[in-house]
Amino acid sequence: MTDQTPIGEQMYGWATDLFPIMRSLTGPGVRQTLDYLKELLPGLETRSVPTGTRVFDWVVPDEWTFRAAYIEDEQGNRIIDAARCNLHVVNYSEPVDKWIYLSELQEYLYSQPDTPDVIPYVTSYYKRRWGFCLSQKQRDALLPGRYHVVIDADLKPGVMNFGELILPGRDQTEVLISTYVCHPSMANNELSGPVLATALARWLSGLDRKHTYRILFLVETLGAIAYLSEHWRQMKANTIAGFVLSCVGDDRCYSFLPSRKGNTLADRAARHALTHHAGQYKEYHFLKRGSDERQYCTPPIDLPVALMMRSKFGDYPEYHTSADDLSMISPQGLEGSFRLYTKCLTILEGNSYFRATLPCEPQMGRRGLYPTISTRDSYLEVQDMVDVLAYADGTMDLIDLAEAIGHDAEAVLRIAAPLIREGLLALSDKPCPANME
Numbered sequence: 001m002t003d004q005t006p007i008g009e010q011m012y013g014w015a016t017d018l019f020p021i022m023r024s025l026t027g028p029g030v031r032q033t034l035d036y037l038k039e040l041l042p043g044l045e046t047r048s049v050p051t052g053t054r055v056f057d058w059v060v061p062d063e064w065t066f067r068a069a070y071i072e073d074e075q076g077n078r079i080i081d082a083a084r085c086n087l088h089v090v091n092y093s094e095p096v097d098k099w100i101y102l103s104e105l106q107e108y109l110y111s112q113p114d115t116p117d118v119i120p121y122v123t124s125y126y127k128r129r130w131g132f133c134l135s136q137k138q139r140d141a142l143l144p145g146r147y148h149v150v151i152d153a154d155l156k157p158g159v160m161n162f163g164e165l166i167l168p169g170r171d172q173t174e175v176l177i178s179t180y181v182c183h184p185s186m187a188n189n190e191l192s193g194p195v196l197a198t199a200l201a202r203w204l205s206g207l208d209r210k211h212t213y214r215i216l217f218l219v220e221t222l223g224a225i226a227y228l229s230e231h232w233r234q235m236k237a238n239t240i241a242g243f244v245l246s247c248v249g250d251d252r253c254y255s256f257l258p259s260r261k262g263n264t265l266a267d268r269a270a271r272h273a274l275t276h277h278a279g280q281y282k283e284y285h286f287l288k289r290g291s292d293e294r295q296y297c298t299p300p301i302d303l304p305v306a307l308m309m310r311s312k313f314g315d316y317p318e319y320h321t322s323a324d325d326l327s328m329i330s331p332q333g334l335e336g337s338f339r340l341y342t343k344c345l346t347i348l349e350g351n352s353y354f355r356a357t358l359p360c361e362p363q364m365g366r367r368g369l370y371p372t373i374s375t376r377d378s379y380l381e382v383q384d385m386v387d388v389l390a391y392a393d394g395t396m397d398l399i400d401l402a403e404a405i406g407h408d409a410e411a412v413l414r415i416a417a418p419l420i421r422e423g424l425l426a427l428s429d430k431p432c433p434a435n436m437e
Contacts, residue, residue, distance in 0.1 A: 007199055007335055008330075008331030008332055008336075009331045011192075011199050011331070014036075015192065015329060018191050019325075021184070022082075022086045023181060025125050026061070026064055027158075029184070034046045037163060037194065037198055037217060041198060041201050041202070044164070048159035048161050048162075049162075049226045051063055051158050051159060056228075058222055060160050063156060064155055065154040065156070066153045068152040069089035069132070069152065070082065070150055071147050071149050079147075086185050087120070087322050088119060088134065090122045090123065091121070091123040091125075092123055092155075093130040094153070097149075097150050099147070099148050100149055101144075102142055108130060108132060108149070109131065109132055109133075109134060110131055111133070111134055112136060117135055117136075118135055119135055120320065121184070121321060121322075162223050162226075164216055165201055165215040167201070167204050169211045169212040169213070171211060171212065172212060173211045173239075173240045174211060174212045174213070175214070175242065175348055176213075176216070176241070176303065176305060178218065179196070179218070179244065180218050181194055182218075186321075187324055188310070188319075188324050191329075192248045193244075194217055194245075196245050200342070201215050209349065211240065211348065220292060224296065235301075235303060236303065240348070241269060241305075241348055242306075243270070243305065243306060244306075244307050246313055247311055248333075249337065251310070251330055251332060252310060252316070254309070254336075255308075256308055258283070258306050259304050259305055260286050260297040261302075264306070265351070267306050269344050269347045270344055272344075272399050273344035276343070276409075282312070284312060290313050308344065343410065347399065350398055350410075350413045351398045352427040352428060353395070353397050353427065353432055354396060354397070355394035355426045356434060358424060367424075384415045385415055385418070385419055388412060388416055388419065391404045394432040394433045
């Protein structure tokens, strides 16, 4: 696809390409995914942490290299095959090759009786085991007898990989964008995040940026823990806002999960963007967290990280099953999330404290900002500028001011531009109350 293709279709195309890859906590699938993203983001650096490395309270486990997994009946029919759906194997299974009776095999099978048509996603990263996942209908159809179970995989010392892209800005202040690349074929829960992060990175690359952007493609949980173990002090000193991108591709709704504190700049910018982009959205409490905000927001790291999603992880029926396929996301759903996040990041780029430089209303006319003939309707033409000046007392930032006068923050930036140009508004990174001294 070319850059002329609508952004939602571009993202959907990337997700389609990445969908078949067998990803996990470690291994070739993560590297293959990062290599694909690097073609779209030439500045993306692939880094690694050796297995066996202690990161805070965790240890990076052996690397998993997966090749094949299947179950055959006594007639040689391959009734379960990870080549058809890579969710069929318990992720991180140790190798096995043996014949086993159905009564014993049942111990190694995982299904969801309440949703009998789907294959569940099951992992076992930190305890050696093997197993297969299948739909309840497939399980119920198994006949007594012997089965040949094969998992061709290795668990050996290696590395855990992640991707890092730093886009420098004029300031050292940072905005974090974090997503994960560890789940196999699930479209909304997994791939919608990386493709949105890629689209945002490409968009940000073309901006004259005030802030520096730290864009991370990690494996969930352990990847964030490992990254923070090395970088958290710098991130804590510089990060003004951050977002975890997950479940951003469907068409059903918009959702918001705030940071632990709930009132950070990230939270305020997200709520404002959601209000003016989505209209209605569902807000969750931080107690309903479930992605890498669990790591970023934990004391003493305590970064201002929130999530703007479509259907929230864990709350839609297809979550962590084979039903979260490419039909779960759409170009329109992905583009809606892209527009939402560009709005939010535009707010962060433009956020400052606004202070009127003159007491009383300035004479707009001689500055070309006001009609020189006063009529009944002429004041309405500059009402928005006058409203901005009325609330620009140096204690309100862009978001506060926009909400005070009932406007979208992006509109306030446009309204304020001529006032700044004429020296009638001054901007500051910190509160600067107006006074007559």
